[in-house]
Every structure is written in structure tokens, then in C-alpha cells.
Amino acid sequence: MSGESSAAHITWRAMMQRVEEQVGQRNIARWLCEHASGCDANEFSEVLDELVSERSGQQLHDMLQRFATGEPLQYVMGRWAFRELDLMVDRRVLIPRPETELIVDIVKTHLGAKREAITLVDLGTGSGAIGLSLLHELPLGGATVWMTDESEDALHVARANAAGIGRPAIGARFAHGNWCDALPAELVGVCDVVVSNPPYIAEGDAEVESSVLEWEPTDALFAGVDGLDDIAQIVQAAPKWLAVGGMLVTEMGYTQASAIQQLFNAAGFTHVTVHQDLTGRDRFVSGIFG
Numbered sequence: 001m002s003g004e005s006s007a008a009h010i011t012w013r014a015m016m017q018r019v020e021e022q023v024g025q026r027n028i029a030r031w032l033c034e035h036a037s038g039c040d041a042n043e044f045s046e047v048l049d050e051l052v053s054e055r056s057g058q059q060l061h062d063m064l065q066r067f068a069t070g071e072p073l074q075y076v077m078g079r080w081a082f083r084e085l086d087l088m089v090d091r092r093v094l095i096p097r098p099e100t101e102l103i104v105d106i107v108k109t110h111l112g113a114k115r116e117a118i119t120l121v122d123l124g125t126g127s128g129a130i131g132l133s134l135l136h137e138l139p140l141g142g143a144t145v146w147m148t149d150e151s152e153d154a155l156h157v158a159r160a161n162a163a164g165i166g167r168p169a170i171g172a173r174f175a176h177g178n179w180c181d182a183l184p185a186e187l188v189g190v191c192d193v194v195v196s197n198p199p200y201i202a203e204g205d206a207e208v209e210s211s212v213l214e215w216e217p218t219d220a221l222f223a224g225v226d227g228l229d230d231i232a233q234i235v236q237a238a239p240k241w242l243a244v245g246g247m248l249v250t251e252m253g254y255t256q257a258s259a260i261q262q263l264f265n266a267a268g269f270t271h272v273t274v275h276q277d278l279t280g281r282d283r284f285v286s287g288i289f290g
Contacts, residue, residue: 012037013048015060022064028073035077036060072215082129084136087161089127092153094220096129099277100197103251103284104133106275107193110247110286111138118143119187121241123179123196123234125149126220128158128172130195135168148175148182151219179230180237187241194238197251202227227253228260235263244290254281261285 010018012033020029034044036059037052052060066076074080074095079088082096083104089095111118118138122131125147135145149155155174162169175182180194201208201221212221223229231250238248248269252260257274264272269287277283 010052010057011049012044012052015052015057016048019060019064023067028067031073031077032060032063032067035079036063070211070214072211075215082127083133085129085133085161085165087127087129087132088157088164090157091215092151092217093126093157094216096127099279099281099283100129100251101133102275102277103130103195103197103249104137106249106284106286107134107195107247108137110193110249114192115139116142118193119191120145120193120195121180121183121187121191122147123182123194124198124220124230125158126154126197128161130197132158132161132165132169132172134195135171136165140168141170144171144173146173146175146183146187148177148179150176150178150182151217152176154217154220179234180241183241189241190243191241192243192246194234194241194246194248195250196231196234198230198234199223200227200231200251200253200256202253226259227256228263231256231260232263235260235267235269239267239269239289242289246289247286248289249275249284249286251284252282254283257282257285 016029016033019032020026023029034041036056037044037047039047063076072095074089075091078090079086080096083101120134120143122145125131128147131145131147135143147158155176159174162172199221200223203222203225234250261272264285264287269289272287274282275284
């Protein structure tokens with residue numbers, strides 16, 4: 001598809017078919033067209049027989065050019081869904097993955113019937129996907145979530161996403177720094193949950209897709225020769241910040257469960273548990289402090 005003139009006198013229905021022929025996947029074609037049209041999925045169905053405006057046609061053209069270079073669809077669109085949220089994402093942060101979504105359920109299950117005065121920490125928040133999902137899904141005003149990141153750029157994205165979720169963001173707090181070092185002293189010994197999706201890929205891991213290496217921030221991916229450097233820091237530091245009975249839960253690589261269980265045990269955690277992701281692979285480890 002070339003430029004604005006290609007959009008002249010063509011409906012969104014015909015445009016979507018044209019884009020599908022170009023990208024080879026109907027769902028991607030629809031997402032791109034929806035985004036260019038400014039409509040959500042339900043609204044887009046209602047405008048399929050309307051003409052594509054020049055502005056929308058040019059935006060779609062620009063996105064297709066970027067997608068053709070190999071740029072991930074999520075960055076091309078500048079947004080991606082995570083649980084119930086529609087998050088802004090760009091190259092300053094990792095693309096939220098569906099396998100990470102279950103970590104929110106682990107936290108909510110641990111909290112159980114506790115409905116207010118909840119203090120949580122999301123270490124290495126990136127786009128804010130985990131922390132903001134917790135704020136969005138827990139009772140309004142009942143939780144405070146501290147979201148930390150060593151990247152100021154990532155925190156800018158997380159703050160923008162917090163603004164996008166509306167009233168639940170009253171519980172959002174942001175802190176710049178390396179893991180628990182970013183937290184204020186007032187949180188020592190009072191946190192109900194520390195949660196993190198830290199870097200856990202070993203340097204030189206052959207399983208990492210080339211598009212991930214080319215486009216996503218490498219400092220949010222790699223953690224030393226065995227991928228455990230950052231998780232080891234978090235597990236060692238977390239007990240200082242957790243209340244008795246508080247939980248630490250971290251995402252991990254699917255081969256790392258045994259090593260990370262040992263780290264949890266050595267740090268004094270009890271009820272150390274491995275949890276699977278949607279594909280049935282080991283993906284998270286949790287433990288209770290005290």
C-alpha cells in the first residue's frame with residue numbers, strides 16, 4: 001500500500017483485505033486497521049463500510065512500513081493489551097507477554113480477603129503492566145503499589161500508563177533506582193507483596209528471538225552468565241521490606257526453578273512454590289517471609 005492516495009475512496013472492509021494480503025495474517029491486519037481508524041474492536045465493526053480518511057490512510061501506511069522492517073507489532077501500534085488494560089508500549093520498555101499475566105493472579109490469591117491498607121512493590125515495573133493491573137483489579141483505594149525501575153525512560157512510560165487507568169492510579173507510587181534500593185525507608189518491614197518480572201535470560205542464550213534482541217531493551221532481558229544475577233539480588237534484599245507473612249513472587253526462565261527455589265530457601269522463605277504459565281511451563285516462584 002502506498003501513501004495517502006491508496007486510501008482514497010476505499011472502505012475499511014476493503015482496506016483490511018488489502019492489508020491482510022500484504023502482511024499475511026488477518027488478525028494483524030485487523031489490529032492495524034483498528035488502530036489507524038481510532039476505533040476499538042466493537043466500534044471498528046460498525047465503520048467497516050465507511051471510507052478511510054486520508055489521515056488514517058497515511059497512518060496505516062506508515063505503520064505498515066515500520067512493520068515491514070521487522071519492528072514488533074506492539075511497538076508499531078504503540079500499545080498492547082495486558083489482562084484488562086490497554087498499555088502504551090515503545091522501545092523504552094519490554095513488550096508485555098501473556099505468560100506474565102498469571103503473576104497477578106498469584107498475588108491476588110495470596111492477598112485473599114484482605115481488602116484495604118495493602119502495600120505492594122513491583123520491582124522493575126517497565127510499562128507498569130503488573131503493578132497497574134493489581135491497582136486496577138484490587139478494591140479501589142485499598143492498595144498502594146510502589147513501582148520501581150532503574151530506567152527513567154521506563155518510569156515515564158509507566159507514569160503515562162498510570163494516567164491512562166484513571167481512578168485506580170490514586171494508589172500508584174513511582175521510585176527510580178536499582179531494585180529494592182529505590183524504595184523509601186518507610187516501607188521497611190511493611191510490604192504485603194514484592195513482585196517482579198526481572199531480567200532472567202542468560203547471556204548468549206540461543207533461544208532468544210532475533211527480533212527481541214534487535215528491538216527490545218537488552219538491560220531488561222539479560223542477567224549474567226546464568227540469568228540469575230538480578231533474581232539473586234531481589235531474593236536476598238526482599239526480606240528486609242516484607243511484613244511477616246508477606247510474599248515474594250518472581251517470574252523466571254522455565255529451566256531455572258530449582259536454582260531459584262534454592263535462593264528462596266537460603267534467604268529464609270517458607271512455602272516456596274513453583275507456578276506454571278499458560279503453556280504449562282515453570283514460570284514463577286513464590287515464597288512467604290517469616
